[in-house]
Amino acid sequence: DTGVSQDPRHKITKRGQNVTFRCDPISEHNRLYWYRQTLGQGPEFLTYFQNEAQLEKSRLLSDRFSAERPKGSFSTLEIQRTEQGDSAMYLCASSAGLAGIYEQYFGPGTRLTVT
Amino acid sequence: DAKTTQPTSMDCAEGRAANLPCNHSTISGNEYVYWYRQIHSQGPQYIIHGLKNNETNEMASLIITEDRKSSTLILPHATLRDTAVYYCIVRVGRSQGNLIFGKGTKLSVKP
Numbered sequence: 001d002t003g004v005s006q007d008p009r010h011k012i013t014k015r016g017q018n019v020t021f022r023c024d025p026i027s028e029h030n031r032l033y034w035y036r037q038t039l040g041q042g043p044e045f046l047t048y049f050q051n052e053a054q055l056e057k058s059r060l061l062s063d064r065f066s067a068e069r070p071k072g073s074f075s076t077l078e079i080q081r082t083e084q085g086d087s088a089m090y091l092c093a094s095s096a097g098l099a100g101i102y103e104q105y106f107g108p109g110t111r112l113t114v115t
Numbered sequence: 116d117a118k119t120t121q122p123t124s125m126d127c128a129e130g131r132a133a134n135l136p137c138n139h140s141t142i143s144g145n146e147y148v149y150w151y152r153q154i155h156s157q158g159p160q161y162i163i164h165g166l167k168n169n170e171t172n173e174m175a176s177l178i179i180t181e182d183r184k185s186s187t188l189i190l191p192h193a194t195l196r197d198t199a200v201y202y203c204i205v206r207v208g209r210s211q212g213n214l215i216f217g218k219g220t221k222l223s224v225k226p
Contacts (some may be wrong), residue, residue, distance in 0.1 A: 033213060042202060042216025063199050106158025
């Protein structure tokens with residue numbers, strides 16, 4: 001099964017450290033999305049890419065957060081100077097553009113714990 | 116995108132139909148109704164979407180009222196593996212951006 005994969009699945013870090021997460025979308029999908037989910041809440045949008053272009057960023061994406069998709073394939077999400085409030089599940093999703101625009105396929109997520 | 120209202124939680128007996136309601140009274144003419152679900156510790160999973168007509172696929176059926184102000188997701192024969200949080204989302208068709216999730220309905224399927 002070549003679904004959306006995310007690495008790592010779990011990350012524990014100390015406050016103030018930098019962390020980077022990776023997302024590998026479904027290979028033919030040109031759109032890639034990042035969401036954040038805290039306990040008991042639905043996922044909240046962070047940013048999305050069409051190919052390598054970052055087309056939209058949420059106000060949740062503070063200047064400590066940066067996302068890249070350098071070759072229009074995999075994407076990375078970096079959080080600098082982590083804070084305890086960054087503890088959450090970080091979800092990646094991809095979709096196939098116009099033909100499959102209704103469906104976003106989600107990965108299993110990366111659970112971040114900031115101590 | 117229009118706001119949706121869903122019950123916080125519902126129970127269903129295994130093997131029975133699960134009917135999950137969603138109110139979207141401010142929906143506009145070009146907005147579709149989408150359903151996703153999230154099983155514990157997994158990413159959300161697309162279930163079905165519709166505009167006006169009722170829709171059915173291998174997972175579920177979607178019934179949209181004639182005035183489009185509410186809809187019902189039907190899982191015809193619920194199993195324990197259908198225990199999940201179900202999200203009803205309204206958005207413009209062919210919208211190229213993000214999904215806006217609410218808190219959804221926690222469905223518990225009981226033996």
